[in-house]
Amino acid sequence: MKNLGIGIDFGTTNSIASVWGNDVKRILQERQESLRPVAFWLQDRQLGNRPHPSVVWYKPDDSVVVGFEARSNMQELSGALGHTFVRSVKRALTAAEVVHGGRKIQPYEVAAEIFKHIKKHGQENPIFHGHTFQSCVVTVPVGFTGEQRRQIRRAMERAGLTLQTFVHEPFAAMVSHFYHPENKLSALRGKRVLVFDWGGGTLDVCLAEGAQDGSTLYELAHDGIADHAGDDFDRRIMADLRGRFLNKNPMLTSDDITNRCRAQDRFWIHSELGKIELSREESVRVRVPTFLEGNPPLDLSETLRREEFEEMINREVNAAVACTKHCLEQARLTPASVDYVLLVGGTSMIPMVRRRLEDVFGAKVQITGEPDAAIARGAAIVAAEEWTAVNSVTLGCLMARDTFFPLLQRGEPLVASSSKQYVFYCTDPRDGSASFIFCKQPISGDTSIVPFGNILQVPVQSERPATYRDLDRLLVRVSVTQDATLALDVAHTGMGRHVQHEISDVSFGLKLT
């Protein structure tokens, strides 16, 4: 194990870093604290230990503020001249740039500000004495494309960080939950775990399996929902409370709220706190003092009952459970064949979510401790233990007579050294191109294949040659990129043309030894 490994959970709503390693263990032993990765919390007066909000605030003087301060001012100053707020940049990594003061800012540059903020905050922690905050493991959602991963890496480089490896967020949470400082992940030998990670931005469901010999953790299937999570539920609560407020004050219109409300941020915080408390209480009173300014000022004070909230989110919870079942179907498994179901993320703490999953899986459902930091802690463990990413599903292409040719086998490391070179011959060039149909073997131990992605067309000589020797010869170089994607470079040896292609739908597990 390394002396210090850094893990970063770069989240849609919140981000946090965590550290683990021999030095951290020693410090914790000296402090008589429990041996587990240390998370760098933000100490918030109202909310207690909180991760850093993934909000970036560009001020008129071009200075940048990140985190809680940015979020606190977002509601009030958003739309004000010269102020630009960017939130949920993780969802928009491949979207158009942000314009601030006539300057175009790329999404990865915004993400870099968050990384810089986390780095700065982490370096201030006394645990970092004698170490540098540089090489780290970063978690990504299971549905992230190669391009999104590349943008994250660019953002890290801009923030002065180097990428050790990517880990899927549910995997990191699972590692954090089952890790033991002495026995490592021996609890997962031959076990199947379904991780249900529902946070502020996305729902990620991932089905993983530990190898019998304890050497590898494989991902069997994954699924997710990108646009319905905790933040959307906050907004729904806010809309509901706003509606009630207007009903009580019929002389007011929604424009009055827009123009006179200077308490948007407090309104958001109190709505979120109300949502969190509803996980423990049957009903909660949401109060926003001086919700509308005036003489006298108007206060918002409404009681929100748990059943009302559950009705608001019922459709999304149904979709989440369906997503879980679909994930199982992909791996051709049933709920009975899963050993543990792990709930991660703030939204998973909603009792209705747990109840609905228990209806499907029974008593196998477990909740990870401190859901906001579990992913970062898992990433820190991976960093300290120096575990590497491996391919979980055999990828290949379809050859003549429907023969499957594997390009990257299950269990192969997802590092640049695993590049290979093949020579293919185009046996039927009549349409002027050689077609690469990419397939994968999604079920371990089953040879059935499933096509995925686009077909790669490589131009060849359209006349059929008379002899075997004259067949079009294609030199294919397959390499794993730093972004855990598969890059193909196809060169026609006769025509001298090159065609490049990238496969980003790579499922990755972890090599534990």
Add this chain to the structure above:
Amino acid sequence: MKALKKLPHPPAESDRQSIVTRLQSSPLRLFIAFEYLWWRQKAGAASKFSWLETEAIQILGNGDPAPKLASLTAPAEAGQWVFHELGDINTPSDWEKYIASGRHLWLLHAILQCAANKPALIEAMLALVECVEHVQNCPINGKPKKTPVNAADPQWIARTIKSRIAAKLSLSKAFIETIFSLNATATISETLRTDSNSLRSQLQKVTATLQSETEAKTNAENREQQLKIELAKTKQELAKTAKELEDEKKHTIRTGGFSGVAKQETVNQVMAIVRQGVTHRLESIRQFADREKPNREEILELVSEVEKQLAGVEERLKQ
């Protein structure tokens, strides 16, 4: 039958009694008894199952003594026995009642006993054919029954030969009788086969039911056994956990409370709960109070909520 075959040798008296009781109460007892006796005859006299024979004969014959046609010295006596048995059967209605009562199985059982004694079998069969013909030709309401002529019927051919050609060709009476016998034998054989098939299928159903019941019982016993083992294991674990708990309790008393790590964690947890539940309420109280006209009602409610939160924390600490 399978249940019977599965019995250990020698079977226990209780098992025997159980089989006999079940047989007596079964609605298919006649068929089962018939099948059993036929099986006994086919399989040879295995002493293992001889104890049921008396009971089966008792059931099949409804108390009549066993016919024992196979051991008769004169084959003609077999025919006489058949005539005696069917002496009261004169009309198709009688025949139907006879079949419905299941008595025909007794008759078939008696005839099948002659399987090894061919002259007796022929006599018995001929007698049966004659009785059947007698029933078929019985007048209905005083009028002779008109049967449709079937050119493919060997009986009809035989009669025709006898009545029209026999005189010219001087066919012997024995030849005609042989044709009759052959035809009758074929008919009886066919009837027997059909009866036997239906009996066999019914018997298979009964056997399957018996088998499934036996399997269910075995499964239930296995499960009970497994549950007993699991219960014993759980009890052991429970005892172990109780012991560990006791040790932990002693250790806690000895160390005068929590260990350093646990204490720190508890403090952290409590502080987090207090912060999350109380701080924002205090902030709200400040905002409700710090203005020209304070909102007294909300402040008081918030104060009671804070008290409730603190009581909750206290409760957790006690736990």
